[in-house]
Amino acid sequence: MMRPAPTRYRRKSSVSTTSKAYPRPAPPRQRTVLYTIIVAFIFVCILFYASPSVPVIQDLRLFHHTPTHKPPAQKNSTSGDTKWYSDWKWLNPFSATITLEEDRSVLPPLPQRPPIYTFYDADAEKGEKTKTAENKLLLLWRRAWWAQGFKPVILGRPEAMNNPLYESFQVHKLQPQLEAEFVRWLAWGHMGTGILANWLAVPMGPHDDHLLTYLRRGEYPKLTRYEGLGPGLFSGEKNAINAVIEEALKSPKLEQSRSLLDLVEHSAVTVEHKPDAIAFYDANANAEHYKAITTMLADEKAAGLQALAKLITSHLHLTFLNTFKDGFAVLTPYSDNAHILTEHALSLADTLRSCPSSPVPSSCPPNRQDCTPCSSISPPPVKMPEYFTNSSTVYTIGTVPHPFTLASLLASKKEITTRHIRRDTARDRWLTAVTENALGKEVGGASRVVSLKEIVAGEWGCARGLWITEDPPPNHKDLEYHFGFELSPFNVTARDPDTLPGSRAERKAAARTLHLQKDLLANAKEVLKERRADDEKTRTKQMVEAWNLADTEAWRFVRAYMAREGVERNKWEEEERAFAGAEEGRAEGWGSWFDRRLRRDWIEGRE
Template identity: 45%
Template sequence: MAPRMNPCAYLPRRLQIVASLTAFVLLCFLFLGTSTSDATVDPYLAQVPFAKQLQSGAHQVVDNLPHLPKDLPYVTTPQWLNPFRGPAHTPPPEQANSSSGEARWYSDFKWRNPFSSSVTLDEERAVLPPLRVRPPVYTYFDAAGRRKDDKSRAAEQELLLIWRRAWWAQGFKPVVLGRPEAMNNPQYRAVQTLELEPELDMEMMRWLAWGNMGTGILCNWLAVPMAAHNDPLLAFLRRGEYPHLTRYEGLDNGLFVGGKDDIDKALKAAINNPAVKRVKSIVEAVESETFTVDPEHDGVAFYSTTTITSKYLAIKEKLADPATTGDGLAMLPPLINSHLHMTWQNTFTSGIAVLKPLPEHTTSLIEPAIDIARNLSQCSDTPIPASCPPNRPRCKPCVSSQMLISLPPVFRNTSTLFTIGTVPHPYTLTSLLHTRDDLNLKFIRRETSRDAWILAATKELLGTGLASYARLVSMKEAVASDYGSARSLWLTAERPPSVGSARDLEELDWTFGFRLPREPMPNGHSETPVPGPERRPPPPKQEFGDGPVPSELDLVREKGLLEKARMFVRNGAGGRSGGGGGGGRGAGDEKQQQQPAFERTRDVVEAWNLADTEAWKFVRAWNARRRIERRRWEEEEEEFSKGVFHKWIDRIT
């Protein structure tokens, strides 16, 4: 047999293929990859047949290719065509109810990341902390057995509103139950056969309705949370875990907590008690071991008949006379509201801080925040001046101008100081600081500093050596953490709450848990130390005297620039989503021509101020989600509330 002449024949089949392909590629590079001229032709290349003709033909083909136009849009190659591409993250899916207008958000535990886009892969979505679970707090209201006069009915409706608003502001989900829930309990028939006295029958209906709902809090609608957000009792109730059926000493039947099994056992024990017809409450109808008694608590105020009789004589006298019962009951809502407001004021003994980090040319920017602060420092209307809540007999009654309002240039993390901050869009802030509305790329890059707002606001808290993006974590915690959200209110300069808007004021009422004073009294004075509704406190003074005092002309110019900046930011945002309609064909064509300029300018400003933009979008999304959460809850409860309220509200008319 003749010897093998191919050296690759000694290799395995797969290596033969690899070696052959490698040799072929090397030969191509060697003979066809040279671009030298005739004078410098490689002697080895000269031995290849038609090598010169192949090279010249290739050069001729390349030189004669048509030139692409310079304005041809850049087309990216689909990544799936690249076999060597790396793994890519995909944006998280859109969540339900995660947008309101231009505000969009994504709820996730990674909300403390400095930049939301690192989580959402979307510049327009802000990452917010997951919604806190609101433990349900139940009350029972049966319109069939209530008073018949119009004043009493209107007062009861107002008291239910106060009850719902106070518990919502403290982080709970208030639910008003009625007889339908009680009838849905399997033990309802057994109770009906007992023929109980009206007072005990009402109490049994409350417990049947509560047992039908399951684990939670049973509360009288005259018992409201009246303490700081971090009160031990309220903190325990917010956890939503109640290992024992518990009642609270001094609150009578005003507050109970427990699980469904314990509730059902207590109901069965009361029904099977032979002496049930001779008692007035379930507490008396069951063994003392059924309940765990909490003797130390002061987070809930219960305006029971006993409390009103012993503490509020003016209301007691009205309620004692059948002819003035409605008048006496009508005095209770403003009294409870004033006590809620007073408790809030006593919590923040250091006053209210209206944040003003850059004092020059930003007076108009914080005017809405100052209006809110003045409303909060004002005394609410009350029928019994200088009175205290039932759970806080040593309170400090409200006195005109006793609550200090300051304008600090820095944010202070003080537990006894309530902060109202206004976060402007970088375009708004730049326009005001430089008193011009014609911003362009050259001016922004050369004449403005980056992230001026967050650097100034956190200068005292974090020092001056920290980068702007590293300050975002502390800023977000001040806005959205459980500690920070209870001690601060954050607004955006482009959507400030209007003191003349009923809807905006209502949102503030539900945020604070009480109705804010709307306007000062006509007489404008009161007798000291009688608190009452008094003259509105004067505007605050600048804390350190930083910045010049603006003249009337300066304020007019500021307001004009601020309004233009607000319109610019709204139009820029609307242009991104393609929204907005013109007032005719000409107006629409003009808007389409101007819209790209809006987008370019806004994008430049936001790219130059990444930290300030992130803070603004975070606050905008936080406020939008808070509004959406409450409105969704009201829509869910509206259908059930009809059965509770409309039966007796219709009778009024």
């Protein structure tokens, strides 16, 4: 007789036979096949992403099933083959996702430059030497205020005559000093809200000084003067300016007074504390601090004005050196193979660190008598780190190379192949090297390029560094308007191998390396200029760009940022070319009368 099966084998399932059973998990073999298919699909996607035949714009997956129109091109948004689009989305990692153009960079919107006015009577009787010297000082004044984020405008008597209050003014017989002050205020009142400065009052302090920051906002709710500056600086809006003029013209003391402000109620003009960042080289300051200049002005005015211009330039440069007291950092990643990329930056740093000549060598600016004069300090150091370090006392100069240029230099050959790039190089090598110290090794290229954009164009970073590309580097004039003072001429020269340490054989090897780097850099610049789609060089360049999307984005961003800076300044210079203080020419009396309405419209932002 057979025994019944053990109970555990005869136990019924806890799931009712009438309920729906759950699907069984896939057998191990089926799961393996599924995983293999998924991995193969990912591998194919990666190959497609890195394919040189696929444009960068497709790598970013810009094209969806629904077509999208490109944003319309903005006015003044090109310079040569460099293109940009100003938008608040500028910190998007890749510009092409916004512009739908592979080579158009998204830049931060241009900050509004509030107008700062000064008055200069070009028709006054003066000798030619004096006019030339004054024009030099006006140019210096324009350049210094432009570098601090303002739009300098030099006014003359025609602006004053366009003020409706001029008719009431001209019937009075005033003291010469008061008459000159009235004409100055009438010209300011005609132009409207803004800042009025004497052309011997210049900004001399850090970019983030609290007064300069306030003035850059362009909103002046109260008519204000500043303690210790006398007639050197005012700010206010149009109605308040003209109200003060009207009140002064009605004063019974009008024809006996020498100052416009003595004719109005004290409450009409607010008085703020003496600013730290404005230097006013008036007669009182010169007599107190620069007796040599005062003597020269008394002996021969033109020569004295030329010396004063040299003194102010030296003080602007000295203020820069005192702000960045720990010197300069010229970024040099991959210095052994790509040192040639930094030659321009090193030459510039060497010029910036050198103390400028001065007619009063041991002097300080009138607003900063506690400065460290150039004669008392050694030139600040120029360091050559491989990575960026955030410091408010170090000025950084970085050269962003195109990925093809860097690949050619690091490989020490002109011909770059797809096989070499894909198998022998990591992606975005330059950005990784520059940001690895701050961001670590695990961060991707998209995050790195956003960080660099903030360093280059953010409010904090743009005043503490200069970022350029290998082609083209900024010219001398661009640099002077960037820094706000005249620079000594300098030539970009490669390092001399004979000055390097080591044996004769090592120096000869260094000379060969330097010669090779020069040759490779020249070839890379030619490759970057090639635009024909069917050219092998163009295809190679596109392949390298596709492999290094973040490095390419950084190069295009910096190139466009510097180009836009030049376009903005050139437009302003063109508008102001006919007036005193311009780079070329000088206003000649009434010859520019009919151009002034166009100029006023431009200042007010009308087309």
